[in-house]
Amino acid sequence: MSTENQAVIHVHRDDVGARMGMWLFLLSEFLLFGGLFLMYSVYRYNHQHDFHVAAEGMNVFLGTANTLILLTSSLTMALAIAAMQKGNKILSLTLQIITFLFGVAFLVNKFFEWRAEFRAGNYPGSPILTAKPSGQILYYGLYYTMVGLHGVHVIVGMTIIAFMIRFTIKGIINKDNYVKLENAGLYWHLVDIIWIFLFPLFYLIT
Amino acid sequence: MEENKTLTKHSPGYGIYILVWLALVTLTALTAAVAGISFGKFSIVVALIIAMVKSYLVLSEFMHLKxxxxxxxxxxxxxxxxxxxxxxxxxxxxxxx
Amino acid sequence: MSNSSIALDGNGKLPSYLIDQGKHKGILAWLLSTDHKRIAILYMIGVLSFFAVGVSLGFLIRLELLTPEGTIVSAQAYNELFTLHGVIMIFIVVIPAIPGIFGNFFLPIMIGAKDVAFPRLNLLSWYLYIIGGTMILLSMVLPGGAADTGWTFYIPYSVRTGTNMVFTLSAVFILGFSSILTGMNFLTTIHRMRAPGMGWFKMPLFAWSLYATGWIQLLATPIVGITLLLVIIERVFGVGLFDPTLGGDPMLFQHMFWMYSHPAVYIIIVPAMGVISEIIPVFAHRTIFGYKFIAYSSIAIAVFGSMVWAHHMFAVGLSNNAEFIFSLLTFLVAIPSAIKVFNWTATLYKGSIELEAPMLYALAFIFLFSIGGLTGIIQGALNVDIYLTDTYFIVGHIHYVIFGGTGMALFAALHYWLPKMFGRMYNKKVAKVAFWHIFVGFNILYFPFLIMGWLGMPRRSYHYLPRFQIYHVIATVGSWVLVAGLLIMFINLLRSLRYGKIITENNIWGGESLEWKVQTPPIAENFEEIPVVTAAPYEYKENDEPVLEKEEIV
Structure with missing residues (x-):
């Protein structure tokens, strides 16, 4: 021990610390959406009827499908970490790729949903939308912002997972050092949790 | 020092995750189903309670908070x-x- | 122990962090460094440069207000001036100043760690900070002109004005992100990296204050981030969110803006209080009075400070219930701040006080912050506030709190820690001369604000009634004295970096916290071995048993 040179920098690894940092960051993300939920609650309180009317135009089928997609992707992510803990690299890699593909599926669904809304003339600033009562304009304003911001988070999450896939292939993530994968998982689950709240608030309040 | 504590010691089986997922899917079906029933003012409360239960499951199980x-x-x-x-x-x- | 491969320099010391040791040399060794001490220096360069810009803008505003009619700038330029002055001073100077510079440099050393928990994120925070700051400077020169809404960006003007709002708002968003990462980094550092024996209640109070600040940064900043992002979305895509013509509620914007921006006052002031809690016991040569009260009051300020935001909105027509609750809570938030002031004065009582420059600034902090705090309580009272809202009284109050508070604490910290950071001492006499210019100039500048505000002078106004001119003239003269003092101070400090007396001892002022046990300037790894802490902080007993014993860590 004492032959170790003092000048050698101690490689101090603290996985709990790494996860703690991630959790703190996620709480910050939670309050980022929290601000939007505050707005939603106030506007909904002030325009209850308009919100109900506007929500009836939503495609509940696509919304439910996307909920199931995200829930299942959360499952595959959790399984990917468990597989890595058990040292099953191939299984973990497969599950990560499946998670990524679920992300793609979610976005494709979203694309069709938004395209339908735009074709119906419900895009921001459109003559049809601006002619509607103010509560409905606000509903659509919140819908596009909250769902859009969530979509951005899905894309960020997929980018992170893409990096994790690369790290797994290169062996940077392995049985003894998988905290990166855990943190990517935490981020992905947060995206899922946000959707768990967005889903009833926009699709199921008719 | 604390080096030994850094890796998560537990490594739960795949089964528990699949059970949690089944619960989440069931709750989703439930919330979509009861949305049709009009509870009046309480329908939003019911939807939010179900969402909270789902989040709790994701937090404690998938995210290993427990x-x-x-x-x-x-x-x-x-x-x-x-x-x-x-x-x-x-x-x-x-x-x- | 000393068989290390690092050569000792002439004085028998290990090479300090100021000497390049990594694979990069020269400027890259700074710009790519993940050493918390070097990042602190980067922050210092950034903060002080932006401070110079902010002071110049403020100086111009005062010059313009010398006469009741417009003289040197147009009305539009005047609006841009006070907006830029506010945005720069709040978001780029005082919010990152103390955590960015002194938190980065001394937090790890104070708790006995080699670096912060996430060194690379720390560097990223600095880059985000610089990008945000540069964007605001760019908004001044790009066509369209700088934002002219005031630093509060109130709806609906901020979605209608033709100036470079998107630029400014994105800059503030990026700065917020930088602030969140810093907060997250410090929280994890304090939780995970304290040295053996460094229990929560053995931490220096500066660390406690950074802990409380970290939580506000983490939880409150995203709210303003999303709010400003929504204004950008509303401007660019025309999505109906706040704009009343699309059914939005401008008051909701104000609520969400102040949900962050009131706690931001505590992001600004709590680290400053931490600095004062460090300096007072050292120069009074006494143990701090009521350590736990000061530590808990930081947390209490963070909690109460999050619940008072709507007192900025008493004049906009809140519900009676909200007005009552927010007024009450505003009075409550004064309690933890007052606890700190009482504890500091109790520490001074019967101490053998040494009036070095840091102590002078610390005492100025207590005096000016007390005025700032008490004028705040006046406005916390509903009916008085209806009369005082949007007058110069509030402008005086904010400057007493933020400049008199955090500004003075920043100067105190510079005089207290700069010799430690660079190993050279400034000219102490000149430092005191500068102090008196700043202190006197400050009061000549800002006290008339309180008086003319009380008499009804509205804030942010380009023209004013001739009967207010005498106060404006006095204030403008005060700004000259103040700027002269600032110039003397900064020239003295800068000069010391090159020509100051070289310091060899570790403990310059007789402090008891860990940064005074390490070499001056510190070595790259802070400690040769991680210390084991055995004593409580601030123990100034009979000539001091050693506070820590070094033990080999296997």
């Missing part, structure tokens, strides 16, 4: 309380004209 140090759980509670505080105080303005 295995982490106590401090992590305190953090989450602090953030949620902070958010609730903001909502309660904000509605002092909007609900008492």
């Amino acid at each position: 295995f982490e140090m106590k401090a992590f759980r305190v953090f989450v509670v602090v953030a949620i309380l902070f958010f609730l505080l903001l909502i309660v105080l904000l509605f002092q303005n909007y609900s008492y004209y």
